[in-house]
Amino acid sequence: MEQEMVKFALSVDETSAPVMFGIVCTSGHRAERLSADSDRVDRLVRACNEGALSVEHFWDVVSDFLRDPDGC
DSSP states (O other), X not given: OOOOOOXXXXXXXXXXXSOEEEEEETTSOEEEEEESOHHHHXXXXXXXXXXXXOGXXXXXXXXXXXXXXXXX
């Protein structure tokens, strides 16, 4: 069975200060308000796309991102 190809994108929440950034997936998965550091979240998005992250591992990657403030 072939894996579903998913893409990830940066999400922006400007409803409060500071502006917060997250990641959304074409599968419908969303992890909003991960960080105020847009560059860091953008690196996460690029890594997910370049590494062809599967939906099954999305929440593991988000959890690792939140646990390691210096990562990505």
